[in-house]
Amino acid sequence: MMTKIILDCDPGHDDALAMMMAIASPKIDLAAVTTSAGNQTPDKTLNNAMRMLTLMKHEEIPVAGGNHTPLVKPLETAGNVHGKSGLDGAELPDPDFKPQNMTAIELMAKTIQESNEKVTLVVTGPMTNAAIFLRVYPELTNKIERIVFMGGAMGLGNWTPSVEFNIFVDPEAAKIVLNAGIPLTMAPLNVTHKAQILKDEIKKVDEINNPVAHAFYGLLNFFEIYHEAPKWGFKGAPLHDPCTLAWLIDPSMFESKLMNVDVETQGELTTGETVCDYYELTGKPQNTDVLLGIDRPKFIKLIMDSLRTFD
Template identity: 80%
Template sequence: MKKIILDCDPGHDDALAMMLALASPDIDLLAVTTSAGNQTPEKTLNNAMRLLTLMQHQEIPVAGGNRTPLLKPLETAGNVHGKSGLDGAELPEPDFAVQPVPAVELMAQTLRASAEPVTLVVTGPMTNMALFLRVHPELTDKIERIVFMGGAMGLGNWTPSVEFNIYVDPEAAKIVLNAGIPLTMAPLNVTHQAQILKPEIEAIGDINNPVAHAFYGLLNFFERYHEAPKWGFKGAPLHDPCTIAWLLRPEMFHSELMNVDVETQGELVRGETVCDYYELTEKTKNTDVLLDIDRDAFIRLITDSLKTFN
């Protein structure tokens, strides 16, 4: 069983990543930490609590993390995720308490308590992860791997070459990518392939349980933003659940090991993930970059996981 901490900023696709982790008997979700990103820090923390209440996993400890990026002002994605960050479904209010420690300390407590290495899954900006590495370098040997959704090899979705999660806090991403910890990156190259189509959303609406009903509403809302012709999508790209899907079913993906770093200075490209696909530098290959996905298998995994809830 893979032990993980999920650091997220829910967000519709973060919600799906959490759902996949909770539905699988092969993953032990030890803790959830939240960052500002898709919405403000108060809203992302509340959304994580609402999701765990919906899926009846109030035993999982939750802590709120960064309120701002390390250096730059916070920018959110309310235009994508709505006013609440999870528009489209009526979710229950949390019926359990947030941990009385910040995200970095919950991460530390969880790692210290684990007898085996833990995988950190980051589906939002990397501020919490970077702060953890700075505050608790003595615990890095307890981290098996960091799996993150972020970046792009080429086209971005927030500026021409920059993906949103990295854009929010490029300095934090640079710290994490250069920490010497094994990395798996789910960039836009693969997540834009991981689209759910309208008929597949409708099929989720036919699953008869409250969790699937909620996700049917969430996905319908999320899909609307991606109908703009400029994207060229046939459905809605499900970015964040690619991280958990890779942990569960790595054979669904094709990846390449390469050096990845983050540009923090460029006027036009601040936040760009620079991927050395052709080995043009002598830098260490630090990141397993996911580049292709079996979309049909991915959608089956999501649908089958939703059916496991009561």
């Protein structure tokens, strides 16, 4: 049975790879793509989503842009990681179709209202759109099967000492989503930093003879450069966002633990920290299935097999 999803993303190299996996998988029905501001500015992330869909020849998938700023704080982007365009490293086609004449949350609502089955919301950027959707359309929350998101960390952060970038950008939105009472699956840095693609594996991407794989070879080469800084201790590039799709396609490749997760929004040093109650100290409901381990070879094989499906 296929899982119908809406992908809310901020492309971004790893968002683009997650989108590719969603399109390639026979287990996923990608019903809509919405974009948020995060890895780059809102105009660039919307354009990047459409460039990727044009490259993959799936212009039939509806796309809409979302909120231009976080709920409370000013927007901060990650151009130092993803480059000036947000998808530096490859020559991508200009979009040959138009976005929907509606906002991201309106497209979410339309897609969910018209669906005969529950829809899974996959969030690979800041949670601004998801939070606004839940506030504006509370009557539709019972038609959301689950929210699967890349974000957060149990311990070490990648933007401030204990805070991951997606949650850092809009902690107030993340707090709304995490406390909405909807089943949650979280792919934190604890698992995504294990989901690395190594340099020799990136070279093998270019051996897959289709335009989509060749584009991702360039994208992954660029993305890997940032992660060569010795402070990270990486052997390759961590593929954060694809962990969400990999879990939906084959959850058996992950180890996880159900726990309560909430978001700090007031801390002087910790605003945006995901507070994970691993030892059940708070007595709060276990609202989130937190991914902690991954079968990396199986994960890389899934990515390679997905890339091979394109002409």
